[in-house]
Amino acid sequence: MNTHKRHKKFTIIIIQDERLLCSFKFLLYSLKICAAVIMGLVILSVTAVLFYNKMRESNREELITRIETQNKPAEAKDNGKEVSSLNANPSNLSIEDFRSRFDETKKLFHYSFLLKNKDSQNTTASGYIFVILKSEGLAPEQWLSYPHTILVNGVPQNFRDGDPFSITKHKTIAKDISTQHGYDSLSIFVFSHDGKIILENKFSVKN
DSSP states (O other), X not given: OOOOOOOOOOOOOOOOOHHHHHHHHHHHHHHHHHHHHHHHHHXXXXXXXXXXXXXXXXXXXXXXXXXXXXXXXXXXXXXXXXXXXXXXXXXXXXXXXXXXEEETTTXXXXXXXXXXXXXXXXXXXXXXXXXXXXXXXXXXXXXXXXXXXXXXXXXXXXXXXXXXXXXXXXXXXXXXXXXSSOOSEEEEEEEOTTSOXXXXXXXXXXX
């Protein structure tokens, strides 16, 4: 009796899914790209915030500087030189070396004085000057104004009628006024360009 033995063989076949492997690799690569993009956005956002804060602080400092500049006394330019408002620095002007005489023969009253600008920066000062001749025997309405203008209580009312001047250091003012009689005293008014009295000096002119 022949006995036939059958030998059974087993073969294990492993089939790799290439599509699944590629999908996994692509997903991993995409996650890396997303992480890099998110990191870049975070860095960009932080930089933008810092730049915005810096610009806002710079604008605030510029605004403060502009306000401080606007609050300073106004200055203008005249022929390349700085022109300072007399009203801003009234103490820079002074009247010195005043002299006067009355010529009865010619009926002329002569006066002269030195208008001095004591500003240390040699800025140009300008404005208007009036000379008012007074006498105890005359009412204020009869006082003589040079240049001629309307007086109220001895004070000129239209400052633009005055004798204009412009000085850097000093200037001699000398005039002859035609009058029929002498006066006892004299007042010199200096006005700024906006019509404010910035200087007033009184002198005796009795002979």
